[in-house]
Amino acid sequence: MxxxxxxxxxxxxxxxxxxxxxxxxxxxxxxxxxxxxxxxxxxxxxxxxxxxxxxxxxxxxxxxxxxxxxxxxxxxxxxxxxxxxxxxxxxxxxxxxxxxxxxASLMPEQLQVLAKYTTADCPFSSLIPRLDTALSGPTPSPQALASLPACPSDLAADEPYPIINL
Missing domain, CATH: 1.20.58 (Methane Monooxygenase Hydroxylase; Chain G, domain 1)
Incomplete structure (x- = not known):
């Protein structure tokens, strides 16, 4: 159109x-x-x-x-x-x-186990310098270690887990 x-x-x-x-x-x-x-x-x-x-x-x-x-x-x-x-x-x-x-006043062996399983992103990693200084400190006597029960379940229900001061 x-x-x-x-x-x-x-x-x-x-x-x-x-x-x-x-x-x-x-x-x-x-x-x-x-x-x-x-x-x-x-x-x-x-x-x-x-x-x-x-x-x-x-x-x-x-x-x-x-x-x-x-x-x-x-x-x-x-x-x-x-x-x-x-x-x-x-x-x-x-x-x-x-x-x-x-x-807890952890023993050196416990600190070593803790350090072994601690990764960099774990909050326990902030304790690693303390773990290293604690591991280099004095070790408890064999008598003190012998007085501890092998397992916390061996303790009586109302008895606290004994703490060994280094």
Whole structure:
């Protein structure tokens, strides 16, 4: 179809923002042949499709953006929470290890076993310098070692495990 001033005027009159009823009333006022009516309907349909596609693309980008924000929030929150929990647990275990080791007065053999199974990421690793100095200290006498039960279960239920001071 050849564009004439008449068809260009129709293009400006046909707006996809008009309601369907307004559009049909506007067409009734015009004297259009069948081909021109089809052309106007086609222009309106294409215009509406174009606007719908724009809205769809915008919705899609909005959804992508909101999902990215939610993913970032979900990734950061648990990691930060896990990091805080790890640090809190680390401090608690370290404090317990310090308390146990300070109150237990472990024997050099026990310290050696402890040092053997301690890794760098274990809270006991902070005790390694103390373990090394304790291991180089005096050893208990054979009489003191002989007085200890072989197993803590050999003690009476209310009897505390004896501690040997070096």
């Amino acid at each position: 050849i564009l004439t001033p008449y068809t260009i005027a129709l293009k400006t009159l046909v707006s996809s923002t008009r309601s369907k009823i307004d559009f049909q009333q506007l067409l009734k006022k015009q004297t259009l042949n069948l081909e021109q009516q089809e052309f106007v309907h086609d222009m309106r349909r294409r215009s509406k499709n174009r606007m719908a596609a724009q809205r769809c693309r915008k919705r899609k980008l909005d959804c992508i953006y909101s999902l990215e924000c939610e993913i970032n929030k979900l990734v950061r929150t648990p990691l930060f929470g896990l990091f805080q929990l790890k640090m809190k647990t680390w401090h608690t275990v370290s404090a317990l290890c310090d308390k146990i080791c300070s109150e």
